[in-house]
Amino acid sequence: MPTLVNYFGDDEFFPGGSSYANLMDSSLLSLRPHVDVYYPPRKRSRISAPFVFREEFVQQKQPSIEVLPDECLFEIFRRLPGSQEKSSCACVSKKWLMLLSSIRSEESIPVYNNSEVISEEADNQEFESDGYLTRCLEGKKATDTRLAAIAVGNGSRGGLGKLLIRGSNTIRGVSDVGLSAIARGCPSLRVLSIWNVSSIGDEGLTEIANGCHMLESLDLCQCPSISDEGLFAIANNCPNLTSLAIESCSNIGNEGMQAIGRCCPKLQSITIKDCPLVGDQGVSSLISSSSHALMKLKLQSVNITDVTLAVIGHYGRGVADLVLAGLQNVSERGFWVMGNAQGLQKLNSFAITSCRGVTDLALEAVGKGCPNLKHLLLSRCSFISDKGIVAFTKNSASLESLQLEECNRITQSGVLAAISYCGLRLKALSLVKCMGIKDIVSGLNHLSPCKSLRSLSIRDCPGFGSASLAMVGKLCPQLQHIDLSGLCGVTDDGFMPVLENNEAGLVKVNLSGCMNLTDDAVSSLARLHGGSLQLLNLGGCAKITDESLGSIAVNCELLQELDVSKCAITDFGVSALCCAKQSSLEIFSMSGCSQVSDKSMVYLSNMSRTLVGLNIQHCNSISSSAIELLVERLWRCDILS
Numbered sequence: 087m088p089t090l091v092n093y094f095g096d097d098e099f100f101p102g103g104s105s106y107a108n109l110m111d112s113s114l115l116s117l118r119p120h121v122d123v124y125y126p127p128r129k130r131s132r133i134s135a136p137f138v139f140r141e142e143f144v145q146q147k148q149p150s151i152e153v154l155p156d157e158c159l160f161e162i163f164r165r166l167p168g169s170q171e172k173s174s175c176a177c178v179s180k181k182w183l184m185l186l187s188s189i190r191s192e193e194s195i196p197v198y199n200n201s202e203v204i205s206e207e208a209d210n211q212e213f214e215s216d217g218y219l220t221r222c223l224e225g226k227k228a229t230d231t232r233l234a235a236i237a238v239g240n241g242s243r244g245g246l247g248k249l250l251i252r253g254s255n256t257i258r259g260v261s262d263v264g265l266s267a268i269a270r271g272c273p274s275l276r277v278l279s280i281w282n283v284s285s286i287g288d289e290g291l292t293e294i295a296n297g298c299h300m301l302e303s304l305d306l307c308q309c310p311s312i313s314d315e316g317l318f319a320i321a322n323n324c325p326n327l328t329s330l331a332i333e334s335c336s337n338i339g340n341e342g343m344q345a346i347g348r349c350c351p352k353l354q355s356i357t358i359k360d361c362p363l364v365g366d367q368g369v370s371s372l373i374s375s376s377s378h379a380l381m382k383l384k385l386q387s388v389n390i391t392d393v394t395l396a397v398i399g400h401y402g403r404g405v406a407d408l409v410l411a412g413l414q415n416v417s418e419r420g421f422w423v424m425g426n427a428q429g430l431q432k433l434n435s436f437a438i439t440s441c442r443g444v445t446d447l448a449l450e451a452v453g454k455g456c457p458n459l460k461h462l463l464l465s466r467c468s469f470i471s472d473k474g475i476v477a478f479t480k481n482s483a484s485l486e487s488l489q490l491e492e493c494n495r496i497t498q499s500g501v502l503a504a505i506s507y508c509g510l511r512l513k514a515l516s517l518v519k520c521m522g523i524k525d526i527v528s529g530l531n532h533l534s535p536c537k538s539l540r541s542l543s544i545r546d547c548p549g550f551g552s553a554s555l556a557m558v559g560k561l562c563p564q565l566q567h568i569d570l571s572g573l574c575g576v577t578d579d580g581f582m583p584v585l586e587n588n589e590a591g592l593v594k595v596n597l598s599g600c601m602n603l604t605d606d607a608v609s610s611l612a613r614l615h616g617g618s619l620q621l622l623n624l625g626g627c628a629k630i631t632d633e634s635l636g637s638i639a640v641n642c643e644l645l646q647e648l649d650v651s652k653c654a655i656t657d658f659g660v661s662a663l664c665c666a667k668q669s670s671l672e673i674f675s676m677s678g679c680s681q682v683s684d685k686s687m688v689y690l691s692n693m694s695r696t697l698v699g700l701n702i703q704h705c706n707s708i709s710s711s712a713i714e715l716l717v718e719r720l721w722r723c724d725i726l727s
Contacts, residue, residue, distance in 0.1 A: 233264030237271030265290030317342030343368025392420030399427030425451030446474030472500025552580025591618030616641030632659030
C-alpha cells in the first residue's frame with residue numbers, strides 16, 4: 087500500500103517532499119501487477135559539433151493529464167477498476183487525492199474486462215463492508231489530507247470500522263472537508279470518536295450521517311462547533327446507534343437529545359458530561375425512549391433536577407451500570423424517589439460522586455430499591471454518615487464491593503458494622519482519604535466476622551491506626567489482597583493480628599508509606615504467607631533492612647514483584663535475595679536505596695532467567711559503568727536507571 091494511504095509518517099504531500107520524491111520508485115504506480123514493461127537501451131549520442139546554450143532556449147512542454155479540468159478527472163477516477171488503482175492515483179498529487187476522496191461509493195463505475203475481474207471486484211466490495219480497520223489520528227497528524235488518504239486507501243484492506251481523532255493540527259487541521267471524505271469513502275464506519283477538535287462542525291457530522299448508516303457509536307468531546315443540527319442528521323440516518331457520549335459540547339442541547347431519543351431506540355450506553363444546554367427534557371427523553379435497551383448511563387455536571395432521577399428510577403429497567411457525578415441541582419428527594427420507584431431491579435454497579443442530595447435517607451432508599459446491586463462507590467458525599475452506611479448494608483442483599491472516598495462523616499464504627507452486616511457477601515472494601523476514621527475499639531466486640539472479604543484497601547486515612555487494623559484482622563480471616571499505603575499510624579502490633587488470623591494466605595500486600603513497620607512484621611509476613619505471596623510493596627518503609635530481604639529470599643518462592651524503594655537495604659540484602667535457591671522474581675524495584683553499590687550488580691546479573699523489570703533510579707552509589715555492564719547481561723530486562 088502506498089505510504090500516502092498508510093499515512094503513518096510525518097511526510098506531507100507536496101512536490102519536493104520525501105513521499106513525492108519516491109513516487110517513481112513505487113511499484114504501486116504500475117497499472118496492473120505482473121506487467122512487463124520494455125525500456126529500449128540508451129545510446130550515447132555522437133557529438134559532432136559544440137553544443138551552445140542560449141538564453142532564448144525554451145524547453146518544449148510535454149502533454150499532461152493535468153490540463154484537464156477537475157470535472158473530467160473526476161469522471162476518469164470514478165471509472166477506475168479497483169481500490170489498488172485508486173490508491174496508485176492518489177499518490178500522484180494532493181489534488182488527485184482530494185478528487186478521489188470526493189467520490190462516493192455509489193458514484194463509482196468500475197470497468198471490467200472479463201468475468202474473472204468481475205468476480206474479484208465483487209469479493210472486494212463484500213470485504214470492504216466488513217469494517218475491520220481502526221485508525222487513530224492525534225495532534226499534528228490529524229489533518230484533512232490524512233483523512234482523505236484513509237478514505238481512499240482502506241477500502242481494499244477490510245474497510246474502515248473505527249475512527250478516532252484526538253486533537254488537530256494547528257496549521258492544517260481536521261475540518262468538515264476531511265470528515266466528508268471519510269463519509270464518502272468509508273460506508274462501513276461503525277465507531278466515530280472526536281476529541282478536542284473545534285474545526286469540525288455540523289456539516290461534517292451531517293456528511294457522516296448521510297454516508298455511514300451503519301454507525302453504532304458516536305463520541306464527541308470538546309467539539310464546540312457541533313450543535314443540535316448535527317445530532318438531527320445522526321438521528322434521522324443512523325437508527326443502529328447503540329452508544330452515545332457527549333462531553334463539553336457547549337452548543338448541544340435538549341433538542342438534539344430528544345431527536346436521538348425518538349429515532350434511536352437501540353441505545354445501550356449514554357454518557358453526558360459538562361453540557362450546559364442539556365437538561366431534564368433532553369436526558370429524560372433519551373432514557374424513556376431507550377428504556378428496554380439502555381444498560382449503561384453516566385451523567386456528570388449536567389443541569390438536571392429530581393425529575394430526571396425519577397425518570398431513571400421508573401424507566402431504567404435494564405440499567406446495570408449507573409454513574410451520577412457533580413449533580414448540583416438534585417436533592418435528597420430525587421434520590422429517594424429513584425430508589426422507591428423500584429425500576430432499577432437490574433442495577434449492578436452504582437457510583438455517586440459530589441452529589442449533595444445523597445443523604446442517609448436517600449442511600450437507604452437506594453439499598454431497598456436495588457436488590458441486585460453488587461458494587462457501590464461513594465466519593466465526596468459529605469452528608470453520608472455511619473447511619474446511612476449501616477442502613478444500606480442491612481437492606482442490600484447482594485453487595486460485594488464497597489468503596490468510600492473522602493466521606494468524612496464515616497467513622498470506624500460505621501465501617502466495621504458494614505463489614506459485619508455484609509457477612510457472607512462482601513468481597514472487597516476500599517477506604518480512601520476518609521478523615522473521620524479514628525482508632526476507637528470500644529463497643530465493637532459484638533460484631534460478627536466477615537468470612538467473604540478477600541480484598542481490603544485502606545489508603546491515606548491518617549486516623550486509621552494499629553487498633554483499627556487489628557480489629558479488621560480479627561473480623562476478616564479470609565483476606566488475600568491488602569493495600570495499606572500511606573498509613574503512618576500502623577505498627578507491627580496492628581499488622582501482626584492480620585497475619586496471624588488470616589486463613590486464606592495473603593497474595594498481594596502493599597505497605598508503601600507505612601514508615602513505622604519494621605523487619606519483625608515483614609519477617610513474619612514472609613514466614614506465615616511466603617507460600618502464597620506474589621506481590622509485596624515496601625516502598626518508603628525506612629525501617630526495613632537486609633533482615634527482611636533475607637526472610638523473603640528463604641520463604642517467598644512464588645514472589646513475582648518486590649518494591650523496596652527508599653528502604654535501608656545494602657548490598658548484603660540484595661545478594662541474599664539474588665542467591666535464593668528458588669526465585670520467581672520478575673520485577674524488582676530498589677529506587678532511592680543509597681547504600682546499594684556496584685557490588686550488587688554482579689548478583690543482579692545472575693537473575694537473567696526470571697527478571698524482566700528492574701528499577702535502580704536514584705541509587706547514587708551505583709556507577710554508570712556498572713549499569714552498562716548490567717544492561718549487557720540482562721538483555722531481556724527493562725532497566726530504569
